[in-house]
Amino acid sequence: MRAVIAEDSVLLRIGLVKVVQTAGFEVVAETDDAEGLLAAVEEQRPDIAVVDVRMPPGFTDEGVRAALLIRRQWPDTAVLLLSQYVEERYAADLLTSHTSGIGYLLKQRVADVEEFIDALRRVAGGGTALDPQVVAQLLVRRHSDPLDRLTSRERDVLELMAGGRSNAGIAGALVISESAVAKHINSIFGKLDLPVAEADHRRVLAVLRFLGVGRGAP
Amino acid sequence: MSLRTAIRPAFGRSPHRLGRDVRFGSAGIAVQFVAWAAPMSVPWVIYDNASSPVDILLALTVPLIGPAVATPLLTRVQRQRFAALLDVGITGPPRARRQLWYHLLAGPAVAFGGVLAWGFALGGVVATTVFLWRQQAGRLKFLPDATSAAYLTVGGCALLALAYWLIAALVRLDTRAATAFLGPGPAAELERRVEDLTESRAGAVDAADAERRRIERDLHDGAQRRLVSMAVNLGLAKATMDDLPEAACKVIDEAHREAKEAIEELSNLVRGLHPAVLDELGLDAALSGIAARAPLPVRLRVDVPERAAPTVEAVAYFVVSEALANIAKHARATRAGVGVVRAGDRPRVVVDDDGAGGADPARGSGLAGLAQRVGSVDGTFDISSPLGGPTVITVELPCAL
Structure with a gap:
């Protein structure tokens, strides 16, 4: 698997390169701004781009805009965004248009190397990875809706699901059996009135409803 | 400056200052003469000895009406005199009634004093130099002998000293009177001071904010x-x-x-x-961050159409951050709510919880600091926290500083 890294802080970029290499990726390009990133993606067509949200010249949301562009123009390249702080609007922007091959993590998560590598592989493989902080922050927005009918356990399961974990991953995180996870998930589907369809599709729908981005089909 | 310090003798003055005082006082006499004495003489000249009551009435009212009509002009002239000759700046809004007091009473009185001082000075010069002109004074009826000439010299010295003192005292009295009557006056002075303080405080608050950033x-x-x-x-x-x-x-x-x-x-x-997200994306984004991090469920509603001044946003953020920290520490609440809405044109921040209540800013919690920071931008801080709850903190902030 091949990766491109866009991060303007040299110090962090060096660390990121090492972590991404440790994960078994080949780092084919490093850049420190959005323009360089887009050029590198066009040229290299990597499997994943690891992108800092704040980059020159504006230091605002260059990374997010580049990520949206990459996902639209080169759908085979997954994007993992790294941010100094959580901005749920960015997460919502990303998830409204794309529900696969997208990740949004806080920068400091890179330090938890094993978990970060896990998220990296998941996103590169077409999955999602959302920072627990993003999830918590999106929850603050929820008012009275079907989500309130969920038990706290079901909510935990849904949060982890939103973070992109598999059933096994959720079971591991909550220290419960995989069949218990499946039971919770079915109960969530029921409570959220999700149509009976292919399991993965319903999963995405549940997460989207949870995140409050898009009521209909993605 | 009290009256006593105004009339205290100042014999240590430099000749340069004496010259300045003389010029200043003489200019005052000239101004008063033009403004007051000259108009007063007009009717007498025109109506030739002013025998009828109308003439007398005119003669008395013209000197009063003249300065009254010319008050703005006179005030400007007097202020210029103070600025040019004494380097004393007198400013303030026009307050015609008070200024008239100066032009009708204080100014003429000082000018009269000035004339007196000139008289003392001239008399003093004549008297002290008696030995110089005594010999040539043969044609005068009054020929002082040596003894009375000596007395005259001493008296002349006294007169000169008196004139010297009087000039300085008059300058100080005039300055005091002009500051009081031509200046801004106590109310306006306070107003100006409040304005200055408000401005400098806003500057200090902004500076502290910039430093945090x-x-x-x-x-x-x-x-x-x-x-x-x-x-x-x-x-x-x-x-x-x-x-x-x-x-x-x-x-x-x-x-x-x-x-x-x-x-x-x-x-x-x-x-x-001061989180970076506050600067870049505003209150909404910054508050959802702290709401999500609170150890209890927080409902957040931010509805402000446009962004407030950075310092105001920083205070609003601080209010919510501190209030939530307080709730987590003391309130034993199960949930909290944060609302930022626009009340009129002022941002209003409301933080409530369903905890135990009984919160009191006086009992040294984060609440006192919170009220202080709100006060620093002229916001209002209100807390309702009956025992048993619920606690509601309401803060209203100005939208700009």
Whole structure:
């Protein structure tokens, strides 16, 4: 698997390169701004781009805009965004248009190397990875809706699901059996009135409803 | 300056200052003469001895009406006299009635004093020089003999001293009177002072805010990046070096954990100071961050159409951050609500919880600091916290400073 890294802080970029290499990726390009990133993606067509949200010249949301562009123009390249702080609007922007091959993590998560590598592989493989902080922050927005009918356990399961974990991953995180996870998930589907369809599709729908981005089909 | 200091003799003055005082006082006499004495003489000249009551009435009213009509002009002239000759700036809004007091009473009185001082000075000069002209005074009826000439000299010296003192005292009295009557007056003076203070306080608050921002940026660009980089390296070491002895692994593990804790602590510190997200994306985004981090469920509603001044946003953020921290620490609440809405044209921040209540800013909690910071931008702080709850904190802020 091949990766491109866009991060303007040299110090962090060096660390990121090492972590991404440790994960078994080949780092084919490093850049420190959005323009360089887009050029590198066009040229290299990597499997994943690891992108800092704040980059020159504006230091605002260059990374997010580049990520949206990459996902639209080169759908085979997954994007993992790294941010100094959580901005749920960015997460919502990303998830409204794309529900696969997208990740949004806080920068400091890179330090938890094993978990970060896990998220990296998941996103590169077409999955999602959302920072627990993003999830918590999106929850603050929820008012009275079907989500309130969920038990706290079901909510935990849904949060982890939103973070992109598999059933096994959720079971591991909550220290419960995989069949218990499946039971919770079915109960969530029921409570959220999700149509009976292919399991993965319903999963995405549940997460989207949870995140409050898009009521209909993605 | 009290009256006593105004008339205190000042014999130590330099000749330069004496010259200045004389010029200033004489200019005052000239102005008063033009403004007052000359108009007063007009009717007498025109109506030739002013025999009829109408003439007398005219003669008396013209000197009063003249200055009254010419007050703005006179005030300007007098202020210029003070500025040009004495380097004393007198400013303030037009207050015709008070200024008239100066032009009709204080000014003429001082001018009269000035004339007196000239008289003393001239008399003094004549008397002290008696020995010089006594010989040539043969034609005068009055020929002082040596003894009375000596007395005259002493008296002349006294007169000169008196004139010397009088000139200085008049300048000080005139300055006092002009400041009081031509200046802004106590109410306007207070108003100006309040304006100055408001301005300088806003400056201080802004400066403190800018300083917080700078510290945040420095920490973010410096220490925080280094710490993250260090934690990444330690994490890599932990993940890749499997063949290390157990003790070394333990040390690396410990260092890794501490680095991560340091990052977390630093982030919390920065969040308490002035988070970058507040500057870049505004209150809504910044508040959802602290609401999500609160250890209890928080409902957040932010509805402000346009962004307030940065300092006001910083205060609103601080209010919510402190209030939530307070709730988590003391309130024993199960949930909290945060609302930022626009009340009229002022942002209003409401933080409520369903906790035990009984919160009192006087009993030294974060609430006092909160009220202080709100007060620093002229906001209002209100708390309702009956025993048994619920507690509601309402803060209204100005939209600009």
